[in-house]
Amino acid sequence: MTTDDAPAIEVHGLTKRFGDRIAVNDVTFDVKRGEVFAFLGPNGSGKSTTIRMLCGILAPTEGTGRVLGYDIRTEQEYIKQNIGYMSQRFSLYEDLSVRENLEFYAGIYAVPRASLAARVTELIAMAGLQGREDQLTAHLSGGWKQRLALGCAIVHRPPLLFLDEPTAGVDPVSRREFWTMIHELAANGVTVFATTHYLDEAEHAARVAMIHGGVLTALATPADFKAHYLHGKLFAIRSADTLRTLAMLQQRTDLSDVSLYGDAIHVLMQTGDREDLESALRAAGITGATVEVIAPSLEDVFISLMKRP
Amino acid sequence: MSLARLWAIMRKELIQVRRDRITLALVVGVPVMELLMFGYALNAVTDHIATVVFDESSTASSRAFAQSFHNTDYFTIVRWTPSREDAMRAIDAGEAKVALIIPANFGDQVLGGRPATAQLIVDGSDPSVAQTAMFSGGLISQVQSGAVTVEALNRLGQSSNSRGGIDLRPVVLYNPRMLSVKFMVPALIGLVLQMQGVLLTALAVVRERERGTLEQLIVSPVKSGELMLGKILPNIVLCLFSTVMTLVIARVLFNVPVVGSTVELLLLTLPFLFGTLGIGLAISVVARNQAQALQMTMFTLLPSILLSGFLYAREGMPLIFQWISLAIPMTYYLQILRGVILKGVGIEVLWPQTLALTVFAVVVMGVSVTRFRKTIE
Ligand SMILES: Nc1ncnc2c1ncn2[C@@H]1O[C@H](COP(=O)(O)OP(=O)(O)O)[C@@H](O)[C@H]1O
Ligand SMILES: [Mg+2]
Numbered sequence: 001m002t003t004d005d006a007p008a009i010e011v012h013g014l015t016k017r018f019g020d021r022i023a024v025n026d027v028t029f030d031v032k033r034g035e036v037f038a039f040l041g042p043n044g045s046g047k048s049t050t051i052r053m054l055c056g057i058l059a060p061t062e063g064t065g066r067v068l069g070y071d072i073r074t075e076q077e078y079i080k081q082n083i084g085y086m087s088q089r090f091s092l093y094e095d096l097s098v099r100e101n102l103e104f105y106a107g108i109y110a111v112p113r114a115s116l117a118a119r120v121t122e123l124i125a126m127a128g129l130q131g132r133e134d135q136l137t138a139h140l141s142g143g144w145k146q147r148l149a150l151g152c153a154i155v156h157r158p159p160l161l162f163l164d165e166p167t168a169g170v171d172p173v174s175r176r177e178f179w180t181m182i183h184e185l186a187a188n189g190v191t192v193f194a195t196t197h198y199l200d201e202a203e204h205a206a207r208v209a210m211i212h213g214g215v216l217t218a219l220a221t222p223a224d225f226k227a228h229y230l231h232g233k234l235f236a237i238r239s240a241d242t243l244r245t246l247a248m249l250q251q252r253t254d255l256s257d258v259s260l261y262g263d264a265i266h267v268l269m270q271t272g273d274r275e276d277l278e279s280a281l282r283a284a285g286i287t288g289a290t291v292e293v294i295a296p297s298l299e300d301v302f303i304s305l306m307k308r309p
Numbered sequence: 310m311s312l313a314r315l316w317a318i319m320r321k322e323l324i325q326v327r328r329d330r331i332t333l334a335l336v337v338g339v340p341v342m343e344l345l346m347f348g349y350a351l352n353a354v355t356d357h358i359a360t361v362v363f364d365e366s367s368t369a370s371s372r373a374f375a376q377s378f379h380n381t382d383y384f385t386i387v388r389w390t391p392s393r394e395d396a397m398r399a400i401d402a403g404e405a406k407v408a409l410i411i412p413a414n415f416g417d418q419v420l421g422g423r424p425a426t427a428q429l430i431v432d433g434s435d436p437s438v439a440q441t442a443m444f445s446g447g448l449i450s451q452v453q454s455g456a457v458t459v460e461a462l463n464r465l466g467q468s469s470n471s472r473g474g475i476d477l478r479p480v481v482l483y484n485p486r487m488l489s490v491k492f493m494v495p496a497l498i499g500l501v502l503q504m505q506g507v508l509l510t511a512l513a514v515v516r517e518r519e520r521g522t523l524e525q526l527i528v529s530p531v532k533s534g535e536l537m538l539g540k541i542l543p544n545i546v547l548c549l550f551s552t553v554m555t556l557v558i559a560r561v562l563f564n565v566p567v568v569g570s571t572v573e574l575l576l577l578t579l580p581f582l583f584g585t586l587g588i589g590l591a592i593s594v595v596a597r598n599q600a601q602a603l604q605m606t607m608f609t610l611l612p613s614i615l616l617s618g619f620l621y622a623r624e625g626m627p628l629i630f631q632w633i634s635l636a637i638p639m640t641y642y643l644q645i646l647r648g649v650i651l652k653g654v655g656i657e658v659l660w661p662q663t664l665a666l667t668v669f670a671v672v673v674m675g676v677s678v679t680r681f682r683k684t685i686e
Contacts, residue, residue: 055528080530091525095328096321107317108529136328 006069008033008160008191009054014063016049023049025214026063031193031207033159036186038205039195040302046214047195048088051164054193055085068160081109084158088165090149094138098129101137101152109156123151126181143174150181154190161185163194167201179204199299210302225301232256232270234296235277238263239289248284257300266300314531318539322513326547335508340501340551344558347497357385358442361405363396364389368416374427374475375409377453383445396430406432407442419475426476450477494559495646496619499639501555502548502578503585503613504606509544510589511602514681519598533682541586548582549575559650568653577649577659580666581642587673594680613639641665
């Protein structure tokens with residue numbers, strides 16, 4: 001099989017059992033070349049297990065898969081040479097300096113000596129670590145470590161990059177910078193497969209697969225998710241007496257999701273309209289309340305999906 | 310096998326060793342400390358050894374002989390006892406470390422120009438005391454045998470033309486094998502080496518597992534063979550380094566030089582090292598964290614200390630333990646260490662031990678490598 005025009009990833013019926021626990025259950029999807037693909041799910045939903053199978057370090061119980069055209073069961077050695085992988089905890093050597101970490105991974109991935117120095121300098125610049133080359137990794141903050149870990153993962157210019165919860169435990173500013181770097185890589189043709197349990201983060205992806213309890217529950221673009229997966233309309237209600245309003249709304253059975261976001265209450269209503277809500281509020285003696293239709297975030301979609309039987 | 314990858318791993322290991330205080334302490338501190346502690350405990354300055362004398366002869370010659378002990382700095386006569394039993398009780402009670410027993414015929418023998426015999430009873434429970442006592446006691450009686458005889462004969466107006474002399478017969482109580490610095494230092498080198506080799510290797514792998522970097526390596530194209538060699542080779546270098554260091558300490562501080570060839574000793578150390586590092590690798594497959602690795606290492610040290618002949622002679626053990634000791638690499642390595650360092654023999658004598666260690670190394674490495682490969686692939 002030629003590897004260049006094959007999809008970056010294609011899996012069919014991928015399943016992994018640990019004893020009688022099913023960590024990944026009959027998962028099928030594919031990832032196009034150059035795509036940023038997000039795997040979204042809460043803790044323990046099977047994201048890391050899926051990544052490990054794709055990287056060829058964990059044999060699937062059932063199902064088949066190809067990564068860059070290579071079989072995940074038999075051609076792991078080829079897969080390993082052509083992917084970059086950033087594990088859940090940034091796997092850096094804390095007692096090595098920034099430069100030593102990069103040089104070590106460059107050695108491991110057999111980056112030619114001639115281009116090594118230039119590559120290391122380039123990655124240090126990319127991670128914004130100039131001037132800290134000789135600092136021990138242990139002394140870097142979370143954001144720096146994360147960018148260095150990314151640098152180490154792409155030192156050999158892999159066409160496919162696996163990121164397992166790459167932004168866990170990193171401040172919001174660093175998270176944004178990190179995603180900017182990811183988009184730059186994608187613009188240069190790198191395929192990115194990232195797992196996350198941050199819903200807002202999945203919006204950075206071209207397509208999002210939602211996984212829950214090992215089962216792939218939905219796969220679409222973020223826009224499609226918002227357009228099609230939400231059953232009903234989303235409203236934001238603000239009033240002077242938020243708690244009383246909340247109590248009143250929670251009594252109603254036609255609202256499938258009532259939750260507090262800052263000073264606003266978000267409700268999801270299957271049928272009905274803004275006027276219905278306004279008259280109900282008036283009838284309950286709540287005056288001066290405002291009701292507006294809002295665009296759902298992925299989080300709203302996700303919570304609604306998880307509540308469906 | 311890619312040399313570039315192997316080199317990358319070795320280089321990283323060496324940088325880490327240099328930066329890690331615990332490892333450095335293990336490589337430099339522990340051997341030095343252990344040698345100093347054991348060595349000095351065994352080699353405590355021994356002079357003015359408490360001595361009792363039972364002088365059954367009670368003659369001028371016997372008193373002069375006993376007094377000559379007191380006149381050196383080595384012995385201090387604390388009491389003259391009325392009986393042999395009383396002298397023994399003094400040793401049992403710890404009142405004295407040494408009893409000088411001069412028999413009734415001592416004076417007559419000396420005067421008659423015939424060999425006289427005296428007995429030096431030594432408490433062997435403190436090897437350094439015992440050694441000093443025997444050594445200096447022997448020296449004193451050699452020097453005195455002439456002097457005492459000549460003086461006694463002169464007093465009688467006779468010329469000394471006889472070949473008499475005093476024969477001091479030492480008897481060592483409690484520790485007849487005289488575990489001494491000379492005997493212990495080579496064993497300590499073996500012990501230090503085993504602890505270091507096992508622990509360094511086990512920790513090098515377990516630490517990566519703990520920190521999650523092992524997973525990163527498993528996802529990379531690194532082969533398990535490269536990873537293992539990359540971790541073992543630097544440790545071999547480190548262990549050889551501390552072997553040389555302990556040999557230097559043994560020579561400078563304890564005056565235990567290598568009688569045989571040092572290079573040969575290092576070569577014969579290699580099969581022991583490979584076996585030891587294999588054990589470390591086996592531990593790293595099982596241990597989940599550094600504390601566990603440390604515990605398991607200590608556990609492997611126990612049989613090496615108790616059964617290998619480190620402390621107790623194997624010949625004195627129950628047969629079953631003698632058999633078990635044949636499966637312990639330290640048993641053979643001790644024979645090599647003592648053989649080369651103390652006796653100056655080499656491979657021509659020690660080849661059976663070397664062969665045994667090589668077999669052990671091949672088996673342990675084989676098993677560990679297979680298990681290790683399974684856990685990371
Ligand atoms: N090696 C393993 N042995 C047994 N169970 C495992 C193993 N790895 C993961 N699991 C289980 O599989 C499920 C999915 O885990 P994981 O893929 O790590 O989830 P996520 O990465 O989404 O948080 C969890 O219930 C976890 O406990
Ligand atoms: Mg995970």
